[in-house]
Amino acid sequence: MTDSLLLGLDIGASVSRALVADADGRRLGEGRAAGGNPSGRPVDQALSAIADALRAALSGVDPRQVRGAVVGLAGVGRLQEPDVAERFARMWRSVGLTCPCGLVADAAVAFAAGSPASAVTLLLAGTGATAAEIAERRPRTVADAHGWLLGDLGSGFWVGREAVRAVLACLEGRAPETPLARRVLAELLGAEHVTPGRDAVNSVINAVRRDAPVDLARFARTVSNAAENGDPVACDIVARAAGHLIDTASLVRPDTASADPLVLAGGMLINDGPVSAAVRDAVARRWPSAPVSVARDGAAGAAWLAALEHADLTCSAEELHARLLPEPN
Structure with missing residues (x-):
């Protein structure tokens, strides 16, 4: 040593x-x-x-x-x-x-x-989200990374927030109730079924506000589980999250023929799940020559x-x- x-x-x-x-x-x-x-x-x-x-x-x-x-x-x-x-x-x-x-x-x-190479494209989706073009082992071009308030599209926070927004839509009568809404309600309020209306909406809002905003990322796993069981709202959130992430990566890697390595990072992408699977499939179609690795x-x-x-x-x-x-x- x-x-x-x-x-x-x-x-x-x-x-x-x-x-x-x-x-x-x-x-x-x-x-x-x-x-x-x-x-x-x-x-x-x-x-x-x-x-x-x-x-x-x-x-x-x-x-x-x-x-x-x-x-x-x-x-x-x-x-x-x-x-x-x-x-x-x-x-x-x-x-x-x-x-x-x-x-x-x-x-x-x-x-x-994820890679010792000096030229790499990074796509990261954890609690937040960003993509970066790495040159000489330093970020040269960065997309998103705007934080939970302004961006981080497709991140764990974004997915969790969309899940809670779906619950609010149900409680206000703008969307039908699905298993995802019931699971999120159970985590927030301790009950899968509540009487729709303003009181229930306020209860959900107050429950969310008791924690740090970024803690909404905990519902990303709830969305993933619901999507794997075919919940239509969860599947839609997953598809939109993957689309956002691919769009962000395309901003720093517009050349679809590039053979530079592409590194996937963050819990949303390195762990098995529907968002990870959708992003990997989209990466293979968009950048077929890119060797893909994960940030471990x-x-x-x-x-x-x-x-x-x-x-x-x-x-x-x-x-x-x-x-x-x-x-x-």
């Missing part, structure tokens, strides 16, 4: 992951905690989650040995605001870290988790980027990538 260590941190809206590795690609510590993106949660709550992930990853090593770190998250500018940056720096020091910390967009970490571990991708920046590599970048991100058995 080399004396100098590297740290990768992948901060998501739902999960924060940290990884400590050496320059030979050995994983020495891993941590996982709640979502720590300060764009979607109170700053103190977000930083506490990040610190939990870091402490777990650093528990078996001396933090002072970490030579460099890369931190990836959506809306990276939030961590660069003076007040938030100062609080982040205090948290960083509180876990024993003294190394420089590079802040990058989630697209940079996600592509690195964002924290490892961030650690790889940190190694390229801060370590004296004992192997090629491609070999280090294979060590940090081995192909699943």
Whole structure:
């Protein structure tokens, strides 16, 4: 094991992951905690989650040995605001870290988790959604990534919001009730059947408002399950989500003949489900020459980027990538 260590941190809206590795690609510590993106949660709550992930990853090593770190998250500018940056720096020091910390967009970490190639197209759909053209291992052109309030079309949040909107349409008499509406009502109100009308509408709205907006992403799984059972409303949401994601990818990859790798990232695309299946089918039709891979571990991708920046590599970048991100058995 080399004396100098590297740290990768992948901060998501739902999960924060940290990884400590050496320059030979050995994983020495891993941590996982709640979502720590300060764009979607109170700053103190977000930083506490990040610190939990870091402490777990650093528990078996001396933090002072970490030579460099890369931190990836959506809306990276939030961590660069003076007040938030100062609080982040205090948290960083509180876990024993003294190394420089590079802040990058989630697209940079996600592509690195899926391919060591220098020219890649990334399509990411987790709680949020974005597509990016990667050149020289850096995002050159980015589409969407507008956040839950303005965009993230086809994301887990978007799918969950559409599910709740479908419930409201049922309660207002604008659409028939389907199994999806009953399942969402059961999760929100504890009952599958309620009397339609304004009181029920207000109950749903109040139940949603009790949590952070991005928590609507939890209904993405509900939609997927309903779609797999043939629910027409759920199937429509899935089809529209996949269409949005392909449209977003096309903005950064208009050349349908391109043979550059295409990396799929985020829980909506790397896990089996109807959105993932629809997107993969559409990708195969739109870009038939593109080799497709999945981003397996964002924290490892961030650690790889940190190694390229801060370590004296004992192997090629491609070999280090294979060590940090081995192909699943």
